Amino acid sequence: MSAKLGEILVRENLISPQHLRQALDYQREHGGRLGYNLVKLGLVSDDTITAILSRQYGIPSVNLELFDIDDSVLRLIPQEVAQKYSVLPLSRVGATLTLAMVDPT
Incomplete structure (x- = not known):
């Protein structure tokens, strides 16, 4: 632990x-x-x-100012869900969606 x-x-x-x-x-x-x-x-x-x-x-931190997030990626998670869980979709490659989160705990 x-x-x-x-x-x-x-x-x-x-x-x-x-x-x-x-x-x-x-x-x-x-x-x-x-x-x-x-x-x-x-x-x-x-x-x-x-x-x-x-x-x-073991989760990398990112500076969101360095990302240019495509609108189609943003639409993959409903705004209400993103706000509830404090996540932001950053990119999608094939079936893999990369998220940023406020707190990984």
Whole structure:
């Protein structure tokens, strides 16, 4: 089983144990995901969270600004479904559809 996000950040000295406790306390009080709360509290950058999650789940991160997505690909997933699951179709090659997702967890 892979380590938890907070444990990885502390182990790699990206945040202190005190910052992790602060973010976990905030999470208990306000809800939300730990990574989002760490960024919101200014304890770590969004890019850092993205890189850790990408490595943890073995899923590459992408910069959507670099993609020119064809309208026919966008229509493959209904807008309501894409919003509900926070996914975006990026490309289609044969029967393979590549998606971007906000959070791979």
